[in-house]
Amino acid sequence: MTLSKTTSRFLSIAGMILFIVFAFYYPRYVDKQNVWNLFFLICLQITIGQSWNILGGFAGQTSLGHAAFFGIGALVTRTLWLDGQPFAIAFALGGLVAVTFGMLIGAPTFRLRGAYFAIGTLGVAEVLRITVSQKIPYISTMSGALIASYDLSARYHLALGLAIVTTGVAYLLLRSPWSLGIQAVREDEEAAQATGVHVLRHKLLALALSSFFTGLAGGVFAYQQISYYPSAPFSPIWTFDALLITFIGGQGTLIGPVIGAIFFVYVRDKLSVNLVDIHQVIFGVLFILIVLVFPGGLVEAWERLKKSLLNTKYTKVAKD
């Protein structure tokens, strides 16, 4: 039996609503510090992974420097916010400055094929990390008044909202007329160009969305952390997290980064307690294996499993 298209869409929407309701009420119900933190991290990583996915999975442009956008968002938001500006303005500006940097690096490198964009993003991220660590070497800490009124649940709800919005925008993008152009660019740039797709514009659109939401995620990080080194969000580990999450889940799929983020944050939480030194090595090896052996990630694994189960059922019916 196969479900009709409307039924299956109804089921997936119902599942999503249940999922969001669960994500909203569960931490509140349990109300433990570590649960809030775990759920916060999952939402933050969904946003970062989904942003990388919009650019890398949908449009096929590999960024090796998403930490740059994350770091810029964190830096701008934190600086303005602690300076006394309203958080909403600081938050939005963080995203916009990240987009500006994205355009600065995308405009010259997207005209060329190959690895230039990846090198450019890697370069921006590293140069910013080093420059920020030299220019602002001291820890950024919230003021006493802010710490006194600190409420982790507000941080979590902001992160949850951002994760939902990012995934929603990715969904709308996939259903918009732009998505055909973006996917055409991914599959074959020359063929896309020949059929009249404006390649550069589509790449830049994907980059703008991607860098904007990564910048906002940086803003959420700046809002949540009580104290951190301003260069920390520029660390290449954030880029790696985004890559790993997207590839674990399934690059180019809407649900992939969500599954990937839940899996990754949960497993890392367990591993980092027991295997402090080498848990990153394990994730690195896992990532290499996924790229080499199973580039479709968990989503593809599920599809294959479903197909093989259905097939065996059909063959059984045929035998009877």
Next chain:
Amino acid sequence: MRIETFLQTLVFGLFTGGIYGVAAMGLALVFGVLKMLNIAHGELVMLGGYVSFWVFSAFGIDPFASLVIVIPALFIVGLALDRTVYRHIVRLLGEEKIKNSMLVSFGLTLVLQNLAQWLFTADERSIQVAYAGDGFNIYGVLLPYTRLATLGIALAAILALNYFLHKTYPGKAILATAEDFESAELAGINIHRVYMMTFALGASLAAIAGTFVTVTYGLSPSIGIIWTLKALIVIVLAGTGSILGAFPAGILLGVVEALSGTFIDPSYHEVVGLVIFILVLIVRPQGLFTRK
């Protein structure tokens, strides 16, 4: 501005550029022949540095003499990495190959860096040889022996590589494979052996750079990504097809960085390379040292 300051800066830029050149040549060789971008190249530089450091601290062998051990050691590491990881990517074609090589080597960066941190701790290390402070002093411009030795060895390495690639049979096979791997295979060249040897050769060049880094700067497990970035900027500067052109481009980057660091603001030292990278892409995307 005093002329000595200018000359001194220029000379140190030249020395640093020599290290960039050697590191970038290894990356350019792998990129030119295997058509893969190895983001983990800087990690090979780091590993080379550690081999040289441990040989120095365990046996007291002079770092420049230890190259005899460091180069073969990283050649073997290169062979192992090619056999286990890169062999699977080299089969792919075109864009797919570059993309997967970047992703996989980015993952490898994390693996090697964290392994190094686990094995060697995150402490910063360096080699202080007995003659570290000594050098020639020519009209107020200091030329330390260690720096002269790095530049001398770097030049020797590029000459040796040049001779190897153009005058010997395996070298010519490498160049032929870089030119057109299908024709090379048809002509009877075992291209998979060529790929393996080229990757190992690239790792050996990284080892030389790593030894220089340990002698002149410091060594820690996290330095890899910076050296990858320098090498990447240098090969974009040289033009991505040019293997030997990476050396003069490295020198150029070193000199420009040093001059801007001294005369503009040292904390923007790293920004210079990136600005050059973007300018080159806008003005002359084929690179400065290619004929096309």
